[in-house]
Amino acid sequence: MSRVALSLQIPDLSGFARSLREQLGKRPEPPGHVEMLNLLCRSAGFRNYQHCKGVMEARQRLDAPVQAEPTVDYELLEKAVRLFDAQGRLLRWPTRAGLQDLCLWVMWSRVPSRTGLTEKQISELIKRWHAFGDHALLRRALIGWRLVHRTVDGSEYRRIEQKPPAELSPLLARLSGRA
Known part of the structure; x- marks a missing residue:
C-alpha cells in the first residue's frame, strides 16, 4: 500500500473518540493497520479509508491554485x-x-x-x-x-x-x- 500523507481534521473530538471506542469494543482482537485506518476514517464520518482519501485528494485539488501563468519560451x-x-x-x-x-x-x-x-x-x-x-x-x-x-x-x-x-x-x- 502506497503512503499518502493525508491531513485529517476532526471537528468533534469527543464524538470521534466515542465512535472509535465503540468500534474497538466490538472487536475481539486489536485491528491491523488497514483495519485501524478504516476505523479512524469511519469515526471521522467517512465510509472507509478509500472514501476519506478520495475526499481529501479532491479537496486538495480544489484548493490548489489555478494553473500558474504559462511560461514563455x-x-x-x-x-x-x-x-x-x-x-x-x-x-x-x-x-x-x-x-x-x-x-x-x-x-x-x-x-x-x-x-x-x-x-x-x-x-x-x-x-x-x-x-x-x-x-x-x-x-x-x-x-x-x-x-x-x-x-x-x-x-x-x-x-x-x-x-x-x-x-x-x-x-x-x-x-x-x-x-
Whole structure:
C-alpha cells in the first residue's frame, strides 16, 4: 500500500473518540493497520479509508491554485523577433510550425476585433504586414489555424476571439520597441 500523507481534521473530538471506542469494543482482537485506518476514517464520518482519501485528494485539488501563468519560451520568442523588420512586417514565412504559429498570432492581433472584413480589406491589411509578397498564403494560414473565420461564400472574414499564447505579449512589445 502506497503512503499518502493525508491531513485529517476532526471537528468533534469527543464524538470521534466515542465512535472509535465503540468500534474497538466490538472487536475481539486489536485491528491491523488497514483495519485501524478504516476505523479512524469511519469515526471521522467517512465510509472507509478509500472514501476519506478520495475526499481529501479532491479537496486538495480544489484548493490548489489555478494553473500558474504559462511560461514563455524565450528562445522561440527571439527567433520570431528576427523574422520581422523594424516596421513590424514579416520578412519571410518560417519553415518551423511553432514559428509560423507565433507569426500568425501577430497577424491575428492586428486584425480588428468584432469587425467583419471583405476579402479585399483583409488582403490589403495583410499586404501591409508582410514583405515577401504572398498575402494569400497568410490569409489561408490564418483561416487554417482557426484564427480568422471566413464565411462559406468568402464574403466576410472575422477574427476569432481566443486566448493567445504566452509568447504573443512579449513579442508584440519587442516589435513595437523596434519601430
